[in-house]
Amino acid sequence: LVMAAAPAFGQAYPNKPITMIVPFAAGGPTDLIARIVGERMGKELGQQFIIENVTGAAGTIAMAKLARSAPDGYTIGIGHVGTNVANAVIYTKLGFDLLGDLEPIARLPANGMLVVSSNNVPAKSLKELVEYLKANPDKVSGGTAGIGSGAHLGALAFNKATGVSYQLVPYRGTGPAMQDLLANQIQVMVDQSANSLPQVQAGKIRAYAVTSAKRSPAMPDIPTAAEAGYPMEVSIWNGLWAPKGTPKDIIDKLNAAAVTALADPAVRKRMDELGLDTPTPEQMKPAAFAAFQKAELAYWKPILEAAGVKAE
Numbered sequence: 001l002v003m004a005a006a007p008a009f010g011q012a013y014p015n016k017p018i019t020m021i022v023p024f025a026a027g028g029p030t031d032l033i034a035r036i037v038g039e040r041m042g043k044e045l046g047q048q049f050i051i052e053n054v055t056g057a058a059g060t061i062a063m064a065k066l067a068r069s070a071p072d073g074y075t076i077g078i079g080h081v082g083t084n085v086a087n088a089v090i091y092t093k094l095g096f097d098l099l100g101d102l103e104p105i106a107r108l109p110a111n112g113m114l115v116v117s118s119n120n121v122p123a124k125s126l127k128e129l130v131e132y133l134k135a136n137p138d139k140v141s142g143g144t145a146g147i148g149s150g151a152h153l154g155a156l157a158f159n160k161a162t163g164v165s166y167q168l169v170p171y172r173g174t175g176p177a178m179q180d181l182l183a184n185q186i187q188v189m190v191d192q193s194a195n196s197l198p199q200v201q202a203g204k205i206r207a208y209a210v211t212s213a214k215r216s217p218a219m220p221d222i223p224t225a226a227e228a229g230y231p232m233e234v235s236i237w238n239g240l241w242a243p244k245g246t247p248k249d250i251i252d253k254l255n256a257a258a259v260t261a262l263a264d265p266a267v268r269k270r271m272d273e274l275g276l277d278t279p280t281p282e283q284m285k286p287a288a289f290a291a292f293q294k295a296e297l298a299y300w301k302p303i304l305e306a307a308g309v310k311a312e
């Protein structure tokens with residue numbers, strides 16, 4: 001029996017809990033995905049994943065904190081197309097180098113967005129919602145999770161597709177924004193299905209369309225935006241990153257745990273129910289994920305620059 005050589009630095013990694021930074025408030029889609037995946041990864045690695053919600057500036061504060069953390073595998077972060085692509089174009093003082101200071105660990109599930117309103121809005125279709133917004137510009141405001149957040153990208157896409165824009169109210173996440181939507185404090189949102197679909201299914205808010213190219217099996221009776229007359233495609237994909245310099249064997253161990261977590265039938269069921277599409281193990285690999293992130297940066301940069309979206 002050949003014993004594996006004892007690692008140079010004490011016990012094998014991980015030998016203590018792992019912190020996962022979540023760039024938005026508890027109760028939102030990013031937080032929910034982090035908790036589902038983190039809990040199952042923790043089981044795989046035999047260490048607890050501790051969620052740390054670091055909010056503000058649509059996730060730039062969180063990612064800057066991650067970039068400054070020790071590259072030892074004990075601090076990782078979940079981010080998405082807003083925090084780890086759009087913000088690099090939007091924020092002139094990002095506080096870190098998106099590609100230079102962060103190391104991709106694994107690509108995570110993606111979800112389309114739902115165009116939703118409070119039940120108080122007198123519209124029964126996307127067309128009627130657009131008419132209502134046009135006729136009542138001062139009566140309607142909508143939630144985002146800050147400039148560059150997924151909900152903000154969704155609002156931009158909505159504006160481009162319908163020619164109508166609504167007053168944007170920034171929250172620390174679309175969890176808190178949802179509370180105001182339920183209370184009709186705000187009236188509309190373009191929000192990740194992971195956050196809005198349960199509320200739609202409970203009859204507490206109304207969905208008009210989904211922004212994915214085809215309908216989601218989780219919500220077969222919600223038309224795509226194209227079917228509803230206003231083609232718009234936005235998908236909010238998620239991923240895990242570590243500080244640059246985290247050893248490759250640790251990155252690979254975290255990647256393997258994420259692949260196992262997303263292959264777990266109970267996790268798959270939750271992802272499917274929430275309208276999330278899970279990438280293949282090959283797509284989840286660090287190198288494939290890094291290439292995907294770069295391609296997304298090339299896609300969103302001209303769009304965001306043309307839209308003149310800028311923030312400090």
Ligand code: MLT
Nearest residue numbers: 024028030150151173174
């Ligand atoms: C967003 O980008 O809108 C955020 O993901 C919302 C959230 O997770 O709270």
